[in-house]
Amino acid sequence: MRVNVAMSPIEILQEFNSCYLKIQAIAQNENWLLLIAEKRIDPEAATHVGDTLHYLCEAMGCLEEVVEVKFNQETER
Secondary structure: OOOOOOOOHHHHHHHHHHHHHHHHHHHOOHHHHHHHHOOOOOOHHHHHHHHHHHHHHHHHHHHHHHHHHHHHHHHHO
């Protein structure tokens, strides 16, 4: 994730979405699933990845509201 103090809400939302898609790809990756199935890593890791996806989704939902309000304000002008 790039760090930019002047990011707009839509840019932040896009970065969160990018992170979400990357983590989701890992969670569905065959190698990741095998590591969990073979108990080569702590089974809690799958829970943590699931929690991360959940919280990113929640954060994106909050940002979507801000982006939608800003978009509506700009279109009313």
